[in-house]
Amino acid sequence: MSADKVMTIALVGNPNSGKTTVFNVLTKLRQKVGNYSGVTVEKKSGRMTLANGKKTDVIDLPGTYSLAVRSTDEKAVHDVLFGHMTGTERPDWIVCVLDATNLERNFYLVSQIHDLELPMVIVLNMMDELEAEGKAVDVEKLQAVLGIPVVPMVATKGKGVEALKEILSKETLPAHPRPWRMSEPMEEEVEGLVQWLMKNRNLDRPLAFSEAVIWISKGNIECEHIDADEQLYTLLTGAWERLSVKGVSWRMGAIEARYNWVHKILDGVVRRGSRRKRDMTQKLDAVLIHKVWGWFFFAALMAFMFLLIFTVATYPMDWIDAGFARLAEFVKNVMPAGDLRNLITDGVIAGVGGIVIFLPQILILFFFISLLQDTGYMARAAFIMDRLMNSVGLHGKSFIPLLSSFACAIPGVMSARSIESTKDRLVTILVAPLMTCSARLPVFTLLVAILLPSASVFGKTGIMMLLYALGILGAVVMAWVFKRTLLKGPTPPFIMELPPYRLPSVQSICLHMWERSRIFLKRAGTVIFAFSVVLWALMNYPKHEGVSAAVALEKSYAGQIGMLIEPVIKPLGYDWRIGIGLVGSFTAREIFVSTMSIVFNVGEGGGALTLREAFVRAQWPDGSPLFTPLVCVSLMVFFVYAMQCISSIAVVRRETNSWRWPIFQVVYMGVLAYTAAFLVYQGGRIIGLQ
Amino acid sequence: MKIITLDKMQVGQSGIIQNVVDESVICRRLLEMGVTPKTSLKVVRFAPLGDPMEIELRGYHLLIRKCDAAMIEILLDERTQMNADKRGADERR
Numbered sequence: 001m002s003a004d005k006v007m008t009i010a011l012v013g014n015p016n017s018g019k020t021t022v023f024n025v026l027t028k029l030r031q032k033v034g035n036y037s038g039v040t041v042e043k044k045s046g047r048m049t050l051a052n053g054k055k056t057d058v059i060d061l062p063g064t065y066s067l068a069v070r071s072t073d074e075k076a077v078h079d080v081l082f083g084h085m086t087g088t089e090r091p092d093w094i095v096c097v098l099d100a101t102n103l104e105r106n107f108y109l110v111s112q113i114h115d116l117e118l119p120m121v122i123v124l125n126m127m128d129e130l131e132a133e134g135k136a137v138d139v140e141k142l143q144a145v146l147g148i149p150v151v152p153m154v155a156t157k158g159k160g161v162e163a164l165k166e167i168l169s170k171e172t173l174p175a176h177p178r179p180w181r182m183s184e185p186m187e188e189e190v191e192g193l194v195q196w197l198m199k200n201r202n203l204d205r206p207l208a209f210s211e212a213v214i215w216i217s218k219g220n221i222e223c224e225h226i227d228a229d230e231q232l233y234t235l236l237t238g239a240w241e242r243l244s245v246k247g248v249s250w251r252m253g254a255i256e257a258r259y260n261w262v263h264k265i266l267d268g269v270v271r272r273g274s275r276r277k278r279d280m281t282q283k284l285d286a287v288l289i290h291k292v293w294g295w296f297f298f299a300a301l302m303a304f305m306f307l308l309i310f311t312v313a314t315y316p317m318d319w320i321d322a323g324f325a326r327l328a329e330f331v332k333n334v335m336p337a338g339d340l341r342n343l344i345t346d347g348v349i350a351g352v353g354g355i356v357i358f359l360p361q362i363l364i365l366f367f368f369i370s371l372l373q374d375t376g377y378m379a380r381a382a383f384i385m386d387r388l389m390n391s392v393g394l395h396g397k398s399f400i401p402l403l404s405s406f407a408c409a410i411p412g413v414m415s416a417r418s419i420e421s422t423k424d425r426l427v428t429i430l431v432a433p434l435m436t437c438s439a440r441l442p443v444f445t446l447l448v449a450i451l452l453p454s455a456s457v458f459g460k461t462g463i464m465m466l467l468y469a470l471g472i473l474g475a476v477v478m479a480w481v482f483k484r485t486l487l488k489g490p491t492p493p494f495i496m497e498l499p500p501y502r503l504p505s506v507q508s509i510c511l512h513m514w515e516r517s518r519i520f521l522k523r524a525g526t527v528i529f530a531f532s533v534v535l536w537a538l539m540n541y542p543k544h545e546g547v548s549a550a551v552a553l554e555k556s557y558a559g560q561i562g563m564l565i566e567p568v569i570k571p572l573g574y575d576w577r578i579g580i581g582l583v584g585s586f587t588a589r590e591i592f593v594s595t596m597s598i599v600f601n602v603g604e605g606g607g608a609l610t611l612r613e614a615f616v617r618a619q620w621p622d623g624s625p626l627f628t629p630l631v632c633v634s635l636m637v638f639f640v641y642a643m644q645c646i647s648s649i650a651v652v653r654r655e656t657n658s659w660r661w662p663i664f665q666v667v668y669m670g671v672l673a674y675t676a677a678f679l680v681y682q683g684g685r686i687i688g689l690q
Numbered sequence: 691m692k693i694i695t696l697d698k699m700q701v702g703q704s705g706i707i708q709n710v711v712d713e714s715v716i717c718r719r720l721l722e723m724g725v726t727p728k729t730s731l732k733v734v735r736f737a738p739l740g741d742p743m744e745i746e747l748r749g750y751h752l753l754i755r756k757c758d759a760a761m762i763e764i765l766l767d768e769r770t771q772m773n774a775d776k777r778g779a780d781e782r783r
């Protein structure tokens with residue numbers, strides 16, 4: 001290796017072993033950490049400085065139990081280690097991050113990585129939990145047996161990180177030949193495959209061996225839809241047949257041989273614990289996964305969250321509101337009257353302020369979601385929901401992306417990568433945006449306030465939970481429909497690790513909330529800012545002198561657009577002004593709120609009306625009120641089901657690698673939203689509601 | 691000495707894996723996660739709706755559906771039979 005070449009280090013290990021935590025300590029970055037399998041779903045890179053001052057690239061990878069990969073996220077690990085990932089060089093060092101409380105299973109992956117014959121360091125993470133169980137690991141002995149450096153670590157406290165950096169700054173050690181062996185017939189068949197792979201696929205010996213063992217342990221079903229070409233497939237079938245005749249299980253042969261090696265390595269290295277394992281977790285689970293209390297707990301948690309959203313959050317929201325009002329006042333005082341001043345007060349401040357005000361509510365929502373992710377509740381939710389998900393043809397793991405989508409559909413859609421079956425992953429992606437995300441929160445809060453102006457917080461909480469339930473119901477029903485029509489397939493098997501509960505660090509939760517609110521504010525400062533300016537212009541031009549503000553708005557460009565679509569949305573109970581908001585909301589849902597504040601600010605001639613008051617006063621031309629309870633409900637239902645988010649569309653496009661699915665998604669959700677709102681409004685009118 | 695399939699075991703019972711029948715789609719992944727013959731395991735609980743189940747083996751906890759658990763043959767540890775009976779009686783009470 002030349003002196004100035006930047007070295008690359010890859011972090012590899014089982015899911016949830018703490019790879020991202022180690023990555024964050026090494027690179028001082030802040031990638032998402034969480035206490036369940038499948039938090040990291042794509043390759044992430046960063047830079048670090050070693051003890052000798054040398055700069056090094058660090059790659060964080062998704063977790064995997066094996067290099068014989070089954071899902072999209074696991075494939076990234078295979079591709080990086082085998083050098084198949086475009087734009088990423090094969091790593092010079094591999095850091096295997098192991099969960100020290102669970103060495104046997106973790107070492108299975110070590111044995112696979114060992115086969116690659118790359119320089120490697122072993123990190124025994126979570127030493128604190130090991131000690132809490134009264135266990136110990138003889139690091140010296142393990143190191144001696146393996147011939148590989150072993151570093152004990154507590155990544156969350158940064159313990160052991162310096163020792164790791166020290167080792168990485170030394171010259172890479174030469175790799176050892178393979179220390180484990182299979183039965184003779186297996187060895188022979190594998191050797192045959194190795195020769196073929198070296199010749200026909202141009203692999204070097206270690207890679208060819210790794211691939212050969214992976215191939216031979218796979219069954220025909222698995223090989224059929226993987227890139228096994230005709231010739232390789234014939235070779236494999238021959239090998240399986242010969243082994244079966246000799247009574248050797250080709251499926252188990254290599255796996256058992258590896259576990260035998262693991263046993264030998266760990267013999268006398270781990271001292272058994274005195275204390276009972278996972279005591280706290282057992283006690284908590286007895287309640288949280290209880291037949292009755294489990295459901296009760298989840299409902300209570302959600303209810304508590306909404307109560308906070310409607311009580312605690314209102315104070316800072318009032319402050320923010322007052323702040324923006326004062327800002328508008330200030331601008332009015334210092335600037336001469338004119339279009340520019342109006343643009344700033346009625347366009348920018350009303351638009352951006354109308355959104356930023358919801359920050360406190362969104363922070364509370366994100367606090368609860370990161371609590372679910374960091375404590376380990378997420379995996380429990382998958383456990384509890386698997387039976388239900390099974391009946392619609394998905395499995396419990398699909399529930400994790402759905403639950404994450406409560407925050408935002410984008411991480412939800414991304415985390416679907418950990419689902420093995422392509423079809424099921426697609427179904428999950430298609431329904432994830434039906435889950436009520438944080439961008440809907442401002443819209444719902446506003447509509448709830450109009451619908452039930454004098455209701456207690458309990459009433460509002462009830463409505464909110466109902467809306468969330470509607471979203472979940474929609475997602476489940478649509479998943480059921482897709483699994484039976486477009487994306488038919490068998491119900492996938494479900495196996496998942498259940499981690500112990502872990503205390504989330506305050507720092508990690510704060511960081512997560514800060515990251516999310518930064519994104520939220522950035523959106524308010526860019527997209528919504530720009531949109532507010534454009535909208536303001538559309539509403540104020542062409543100029544009409546000497547008419548009332550309301551008439552001028554009607555004759556403006558925005559008014560004309562609204563008028564154009566009014567016939568389409570009138571059956572849902574909406575007029576052209578709501579139409580303007582709806583058109584805008586297809587870029588991002590919360591734009592509906594900012595648009596409404598601009599429309600009604602202008603339409604009612606400005607003044608000191610709060611948005612709610614302006615809404616209550618809004619009328620149809622014949623003088624009947626616009627925002628009747630029925631219209632509010634119809635709007636809520638529309639927002640529950642419609643796909644109104646450019647960023648989600650872009651992510652779905654990236655994740656599915658085609659425009660077909662995002663377009664399909666926009667259309668089906670649009671039809672769903674329109675139909676549901678139509679049924680609510682027209683149905684309500686038939687039974688005599690207003 | 692009694693051999694039964696994993697899905698038939700009760701909460702609190704433990705046993706030793708005898709065989710993993712080759713038919714399940716996830717057979718290989720189960721093996722790779724350490725569900726191999728001669729490993730001992732324990733049933734921790736069933737999900738509130740009866741399926742899947744939580745088992746403990748090799749120092750970690752695994753969730754698995756009953757239909758997949760039916761592929762795993764277990765040599766039941768008779769001593770733990772009593773625990774399970776007692777627990778069952780407690781629950782019925």
Ligand SMILES: Nc1nc2c(ncn2[C@@H]2O[C@H](COP(=O)(O)OP(=O)(O)OP(=O)(O)O)[C@@H](O)[C@H]2O)c(=O)[nH]1
Pocket residue numbers: 013014015016017018019020021022032033034035036037038039040041061062063064125126127128129153154155156157374502
């Ligand atoms: N007690 C303890 N907890 C740790 C330690 N290192 C990480 N954790 C916790 O373990 C959990 C998993 O950490 P991550 O860094 O997200 O694990 P990962 O390996 O990146 O997980 P995936 O991306 O899902 O594969 C988090 O809750 C961490 O806070 C440690 O040394 N001790």
Ligand SMILES: [Mg+2]
Pocket residue numbers: 019020021032033039040061062063
């Ligand atoms: Mg990670």
